[in-house]
Amino acid sequence: MPRGLLWLGLTLLGALQTQARDSTPNLIPAPPLSRVPLQPNFQDDQFQGKWYVVGLAGNAISKEDKEFKMYTTNYELKEDRSYNVTSTLLRNQRCDYFVRTFVQTSKPGQFSLGNIKAYPQLQSYTVRVAATDYNQFRLVASAAPEPAMSGPNMGMPVRPLLFRVPFVKSLGLTDDNIVFPVPIDKCIDDQ
Numbered sequence: 001m002p003r004g005l006l007w008l009g010l011t012l013l014g015a016l017q018t019q020a021r022d023s024t025p026n027l028i029p030a031p032p033l034s035r036v037p038l039q040p041n042f043q044d045d046q047f048q049g050k051w052y053v054v055g056l057a058g059n060a061i062s063k064e065d066k067e068f069k070m071y072t073t074n075y076e077l078k079e080d081r082s083y084n085v086t087s088t089l090l091r092n093q094r095c096d097y098f099v100r101t102f103v104q105t106s107k108p109g110q111f112s113l114g115n116i117k118a119y120p121q122l123q124s125y126t127v128r129v130a131a132t133d134y135n136q137f138r139l140v141a142s143a144a145p146e147p148a149m150s151g152p153n154m155g156m157p158v159r160p161l162l163f164r165v166p167f168v169k170s171l172g173l174t175d176d177n178i179v180f181p182v183p184i185d186k187c188i189d190d191q
Contacts, residue, residue, distance in 0.1 A: 035171060036141040039129045042109030046134040048077040052188065057168045057178045070181040072188045075102075082114060088187050095187035102127055130167065139167065 053071050071089040078084060083102045088095060101114030105126070113125035131139040168178055 033126055033128060033141065036128050036130050038107060039109045039132055042129060043134065044077055044081055044083075044104070044108070047129065047132065047138075048075045048083065050074040051138055053181055055178065055180050057171075057173050059173065059177060061177050061179055063176050063179065068179050068181045070183050070188060083111070090184055090187045 050072055051074075053073065056068070069090050071087055073085060073087040076084040076086070081104050085100045085102050087098045087100075089098070090096075102111035103114040104110075105112055109129040111127045113119070113127075116125060119125070125142065128141050129138065130141050131137070168174075
C-alpha cells in the first residue's frame with residue numbers, strides 16, 4: 001500500500017536553486033534551515049514508503065511553473081537507519097529515476113546527503129522532516145529550504161491547508177512561490 005512521497009523534487013530543486021541563485025538576482029533570500037521546525041519524536045520506520053509530491057515551495061519556484069509534473073519519491077529504510085531515496089519523474093516523455101542516500105544526523109528527522117560527491121555543485125545538503133502524520137502527509141524542507149508536501153495518493157485534500165499561509169509564509173515565501181504539480185499517470189506508479 002503506497003504511503004506517501006515528497007522528496008526527490010526537493011533534492012533536485014535544491015541543486016537547481018543553488019545554480020539559479022547565481023544567475024537570478026531577484027530571488028527572495030532563503031531563510032536558514034534552522035527556522036524550519038523538526039518533527040517531534042521522529043519515527044524512521046514509519047516514514048518509509050512511496051509518496052506523491054503534491055506541493056512544492058521555494059524561492060526559485062514560481063506560479064509560472066504551472067506545468068510542473070507530479071512525481072513520486074520512495075524512502076526505503078536501511079539497516080544502518082539511513083534511507084535509499086528514489087524519485088521517479090516524467091521528463092522529456094520518459095521516466096527518470098534519481099537515487100540518493102539520506103544519512104541520519106544527530107537530530108532525528110534531519111538527514112544529510114550521503115552521496116554528495118555525485119553532486120559537485122553542492123557543498124552540503126540537509127533535509128528536515130518538518131511535519132508528518134506518517135499516513136496522510138509529509139512536509140519536508142531541504143537546505144535552501146524548499147518545502148515540499150507529499151501525500152499517499154494524488155488527490156490529497158489537505159495540500160492547500162498545510163501549504164498556505166503558516167509554514168510557507170513564515171519562511172518569507174509568498175503564494176507566488178508555491179506550485180501544486182499537475183497529476184499524471186505515466187511513470188509515477190511504475191516503482
